[in-house]
Amino acid sequence: MENRIVKLDPRSMSVKTKKTASDAEQISRLRASQSPIAISLTRCPTWTSLDPLQFKGYWDNNATGILLNNGSTAYFTFDTSARPTLSGGPLLGEYIFEQMHFHWSVDDFTGCEHVLDGHGYAAECHFVHYNSKYESLEAAVGHPDGLAVVGFLLEAVFAPNPRFDMLVEGLEHIKKNESVFHLTSESLAWIARDDLHEGSYVTYKGSLTTPPYTECVTWIIYEKPIWIGFEQLGLLRQLEGPNSQPIERNVRPTQRHPPGHSVIYVKQVKAKL
Numbered sequence: 002m003e004n005r006i007v008k009l010d011p012r013s014m015s016v017k018t019k020k021t022a023s024d025a026e027q028i029s030r031l032r033a034s035q036s037p038i039a040i041s042l043t044r045c046p047t048w049t050s051l052d053p054l055q056f057k058g059y060w061d062n063n064a065t066g067i068l069l070n071n072g073s074t075a076y077f078t079f080d081t082s083a084r085p086t087l088s089g090g091p092l093l094g095e096y097i098f099e100q101m102h103f104h105w106s107v108d109d110f111t112g113c114e115h116v117l118d119g120h121g122y123a124a125e126c127h128f129v130h131y132n133s134k135y136e137s138l139e140a141a142v143g144h145p146d147g148l149a150v151v152g153f154l155l156e157a158v159f160a161p162n163p164r165f166d167m168l169v170e171g172l173e174h175i176k177k178n179e180s181v182f183h184l185t186s187e188s189l190a191w192i193a194r195d196d197l198h199e200g201s202y203v204t205y206k207g208s209l210t211t212p213p214y215t216e217c218v219t220w221i222i223y224e225k226p227i228w229i230g231f232e233q234l235g236l237l238r239q240l241e242g243p244n245s246q247p248i249e250r251n252v253r254p255t256q257r258h259p260p261g262h263s264v265i266y267v268k269q270v271k272a273k274l
């Protein structure tokens with residue numbers, strides 16, 4: 002892997018208030034690490050000047066998709082020509098949504114991949130996108146600016162979260178390895194909350210958390226977790242792998258931060274009307 006030299010001192014970039022066109026460019030030049038990582042929010046430089054993230058056409062496009070048990074996770078992708086797009090924030094240009102999948106474990110605290118301030122969660126959901134300047138996800142993986150993955154931490158609570166109902170119905174039908182269930186784009190609507198445009202997140206340059214672990218990902222991890230009911234979570238844990246046994250754990254352990262690696266804590270500022 003090419004050794005990209007970064008001349009930025011993250012401490013000098015703290016608490017930027019004046020918007021400059023180069024915010025996303027500066028992030029794009031940061032050194033990449035292996036993912037996931039444990040992040041201490043208080044040690045991250047805080048930026049408030051990035052453009053708001055723009056999620057377009059995820060749950061309101063009347064499109065249909067499939068939820069698939071691929072033997073290692075539950076995976077949603079569109080089976081129509083729907084192409085939701087993500088832009089803004091730390092991203093240069095537009096990224097096209099490809100798929101959403103989950104990570105989990107046997108307990109409620111080790112199912113997340115990223116760890117914020119030492120706090121573990123029951124599960125983590127990843128929305129995977131590729132840069133629209135490349136032809137496909139496969140083509141994009143070979144480039145440092147190839148992918149953008151948005152991560153949501155899921156916190157187990159007693160009461161079911163009705164926003165997951167459609168997805169949960171799908172999970173009930175894909176218990177067996179390689180089984181498929183058809184869902185509409187509305188099953189992604191659980192991410193539609195004010196926090197999407199107003200909530201804080203951390204961003205850094207990292208890697209895939211599954212082989213081949215390529216360092217091609219701009220990570221965006223929301224700070225505030227989303228609630229999921231114990232029973233809803235149980236459906237993830239019942240999904241079976243190729244050996245017909247439940248998939249107990251599909252989480253990569255946290256990796257070391259390489260020297261000079263930076264994670265930026267972003268406070269989204271409401272767009273002025």
Ligand SMILES: [Zn+2]
Nearest residue numbers: 102104127210
């Ligand atoms: Zn993932």
